[in-house]
Amino acid sequence: MQHSYSFDLVLGHLRLLQQGSDLTSDARWAADESPEACATLSTRARETVERLKKAFPDLQPLPVEAEEVPDLLGRVQDPEVSIRRLHRFVRLVGTWECGSVLIGTYDNSIEVSLAVDAERLNSGNLNESLARLLTCLESATHFNFLDQEGRRTLEPVSAAALLLERHHKGRLALQRATRRSRRLQALAAPSAILMTIVVATLAFLIVRGAVEHGSLVLRTDWARDAVFVTTALTPPASGFSLSPGYTLEGHILETGERARLAVSRDVYIRAAPGARHTVLRTNDPATPWVLRATFNPGEAVLRVGDGGVAWFALVALLPVALWGVLVFYPWVRVRGEGRALMKEQMSRNLLSITKLTLLLGVVALIKRLA
Known part of the structure; x- marks a missing residue:
């Protein structure tokens, strides 16, 4: 789950708001047609980055991905201008006292993305921490917090209070999700x-159940044998087993009960109508009778199922x-x-x-x- 909450904010000049810019295109960049203007902007960008690194010692440059370049540079046609802008742009990533921070530096603005750890969302001094961060950013960049909705600049304390107010519902949702996550982990x-x-x-x-039913373990009653009289030989059937199964049709001599008897291939070959076999009753309704000669009376016999597989197993x-x-x-x-x-x-x-x-x-x- 998400363990932090993100704030996005912009630092810049009030004139950018007065121009009606949303700071998502060329308004972020200054004109740099002349070599002197380009050199001045490059020096200013370099000094801004140095001040940011002093304010946040663990800031590290973050490479720019190729697919991001068009959005960063704006609607510029001249390749040389694009290259100069790309050299002036720097993206820095690091931490602040409540989480992580991502800073993108442009000519006319600084875009900041803050992540607040979920544990710090309940902190009573989050407003103060955010105000201190904005103060450091304004001091390092020489820009002010821009409230694009209100078309104004704000002091750090007011800006921090405004951000927390606008993100109140989102922070509450993350707090609930965090509590739910902790309960699930516990x-x-x-x-x-x-x-x-x-x-x-x-x-x-x-x-x-399989043992009691006889589908996994077949038990016999050695004291109760009977005589099976063959009346017909059922054609061999393979089913799911690797070898064919052989079955005799017949009845129990003592009771006249009709029954089927599973036998080996040798017994099947020697069998004929009228042939008699001594059989034992089992606990499996699917195989109620087995040849007495097949089983040891002191053992329970593990089965592989009528189709060659112990399905219950x-x-x-x-x-x-x-x-x-x-x-x-x-x-x-x-x-x-x-x-x-x-x-x-x-x-x-x-x-x-x-x-x-x-x-x-x-x-x-x-x-x-x-």
Whole structure:
């Protein structure tokens, strides 16, 4: 999120306002047709920069990007004039007591962009700090603060009060956003712990359900065997597995219950209508009977699913994978300035998951009552 608030202001001569200029074009530049005028302007610009560096010791020149040049130089046709103006223009970046400062120097004006750290917006002496800054700028540049809306120049104290008044709503909005950001960051650790607990519980419930259903672990009752009588051989089907699946159609001799029996390729080849096989009942409704010779009675058999994939196991891995992407990886890998943003996002993820869960709960409740 944004952790500072920006002010833009202009220093210049009152005559610029009297001319009706908005200071966005050639009004920022003085006429420099003669060599003497150009030399005077260059000397003045150099002295202004030197005074600014003395007032703000950490100011450093900032290069001008190529795409910015047309807007900086104004509507000038002569290439030599453009070059002379470009040499006189200097952009400086540094800090002041409440944040950062960006200064652009022109012949007739100085454009300043101030950033106030969010922590200093609540400071009671922000007005005083801003007034001191404007005083230093006026002393270093020999220009005055220009109030373009009121078409006037103002003293530093009045100018500071005017800027803060005009940006009151924006500062309040940033203060609210900053408080919200801090709350979200403070909730990051509880959010990560809560999401971990939820994911672990969800994965456990899915696996437990799969075990009880028999879709992940197939259990047999060794004491209850039966005889399966083959009536037909179902054509092999590959499904999602790497090899075809073989199934026999038939019925249970003792009860007459119709059943299907999954067998190996060898058993399938030797099978024929009327062939009998000893089978065991399982806990899986999808595969209620298995060959007795296939399983060890003291072991539970891990399955890969009828189609070659343990679907319930994959479903259980999905929340774990999401936890790794949304919680574990960001918490371990993100460092530096991005960590605060990561903490905010983690809390927002928890809020989004909570809202989605509530929505699904409402839908389920409506369907149940309908």
